[in-house]
Amino acid sequence: MNKVELFIPCFIDQLYPETAFNTVKLLEKAGCEVIYNAEQTCCGQPAYNAGFWDDAKIIGQKFLKDFQEEYPIVSPSASCTGMVRNGYDDLFTNTMEHNRCRSIQRNIFEISDFLVNVLKKEYFGAELIGTAVYHDSCSGLRECQIKEEPRRLLSHVGGLEIIEMRDQETCCGFGGTFSVKFEAISTAMAEQKVQNALAVKAEYIISTDSSCLLQLQAYIEKNQLPIKTLHLVDVLTSGWANI
Template sequence: MKVEIFIPCFIDQIYPETAFNTIKLLEKAGCDVVYNPKQTCCGQPAYHAGFWDEAKKIGLKFLRDFSEDCYIVSPSASCTGMIKKGYDDLFTNSTEHNRCRNIQSNIYELSDFLVNVLRKDYFGAELVGRAVYHDACSALREYKIKDEPRKLLAQVGGLEVVSMHDQGTYCGVGGTFAVKFEGISAAMAEQKVQNAMAVKADYIISTDSTCLLQLQGYIDKHQLPIKTKHIADVLTSGWANI
């Protein structure tokens, strides 16, 4: 199966290892992965800041960087949700309407694609420890995935996934929210990390690197004995000769 991969700008610049692990994971699942090096951003930062004209320019480039007739997979529920939902505001009844709809129907967040399209949940990963899964707001409320990441994590050898208090609570990043409301944002990150530590978790795992950066910032500042990991990095943990 041919799959085009969309690596969000955030992952490209800050977590490139997650991008490479996403490719490894899809290849292990039997996909022929294609990466277009001309790709950039989906336009979400501009869109949420209210700059819709600028977001549309970036979105138009996205639509032209990817195919209409091929699966597109991304290790970000946030960016995928932007394309599936936000692009309705930008391209409905425009000259790109049909192309946009085709791409919207073909793009998937990584865990959704693995579980619901490929029908695979075991990849031979091993990670010893206890973890909590953080439901990113965009993943839970916009893209609407909940069970898929948990099904994948349940198959990771040595990993115990437990629930924490306020499981679906916001981490406080929210793009410009963390900049405009720094104090509130930091307090929300603190609450999320402390809830994870209360159940003695070694890891906080999520589908979205923006959430993980927010939480890891609090962890690093206070030198806490817990780590954040993207689900793609977890699902490729413990592989030999990779």
């Protein structure tokens, strides 16, 4: 049995706890023994993106202590995975934590990447009837180079049809503090993404980043639109019996 460490991002911990539990179920279904360190907190991305690198480094140092180097670290978030893999270069290159940081960076995976490319598993017996689009988050696509992995996993979900939409690789408009500083632009970007999904008659927007889903779901609810957002993990664990 493969031992893995689970990193649950702040967004999921605070707003989508069911996704965290489903991540554990999915990894166990894939044959993994899941290790969860309850002392874990944030990866430091909010402070890093806002320019407070000294604060981000303190948070990052705790992250490096909270996780071990010997087991893969798996997260249901490309955004946080991308922060550790890339942002930590700015914080820890040529510091006392340099070598440990590099080991952690090599060992952290977004969950679809881990399932498809490490475990070589794509089918988990999930069922969800409907039509959906997959939203390529900026972090997933550009930082983690994840594109085909989620689609391959979703292609095995019974009853689910995945279709492409216009401007498939365009940002949803969240961008962390961007959505706060530039609310009008952020809202317009969310509107465009949701309308593109509706244009192809999608019933669901699926992604591997809960921050994107929060952004899009807020626009959907405000305008009472007939579409719903779902995290990839929640789709891959849907329709399971006795869970």
